[in-house]
Amino acid sequence: MKTAFVAVSAVVIMFLTPTAGVASSNADWAKRCQVEHASLGYRNVGQCVSTYARGGGTVTGPASLTLTYEMTACAAFPQVQCIWSVQGSGLDPGSKVVVGGVDVLHGAEATVGTDGTVNVRGLFMLGDCVNPGFEIHHFVARGVAPGGAAVTSEVVTGDVTQFVPLCA
Known part of the structure; x- marks a missing residue:
């Protein structure tokens, strides 16, 4: 079995877990968000504070x-x-990762866990054969980081005829 494997990382690093000497209470976190919300990957102070308040302060990396x-x-x-399988980390907990064609924004969805990770194998069902013209797929995975920044995998091309024949 041939497998194509490609990874990409967004240059957005979240340090959301309160640690000693950093934000250790809601008030400390609010102060930290006022100063560092942009560098933490948030669009504004409110989004930063809201994420921490609802327990989203566990995603790192x-x-x-x-x-x-x-x-x-x-x-x-x-x-x-x-x-098609997708793995990810450092994503917005509870958000959706969508795997689909590069020219469309819909596809198979996978839900990101509370720890900011996703790991789903086998997203699109194979038939007994593939119709001519539909054997090559150019797919991408799309998700979001806790601050709302887009996270996109590299485009991966797959040839379904590796696994099933062309329909007669």
Whole structure:
């Protein structure tokens, strides 16, 4: 089985976990947000404070998404074969990562966990064959960092005929 593996990281680093000497209370966090909200990846002070107040202060590290072209068991139906998997970290907890074609903004969705990570294998079901003209896929994964910055994987091209034949 051939697998394409490409990763990209956004240059947005979040340090949201209160630590000794840094923001240790809501008031301390509010003061830190006033000074550092932009460098923490937030659009404004309110977004920074709101994220911390709702418990979003657990994501650390650079936001990244990795899209992998592989055949694996489907996430929703393990007895069926699927293609495309996505892994990511440093993402906005509870947000959606969308995997789809480069020219469209919709596709298969995966929910980011409370720790800011996503790891879903087998997003698109394979049929018994592929119609001519639909065998090549140019896909991308799109998500968001806690501050709202866009996080996008590299474009990965997959040829479905690696796994199923062309339809007659």
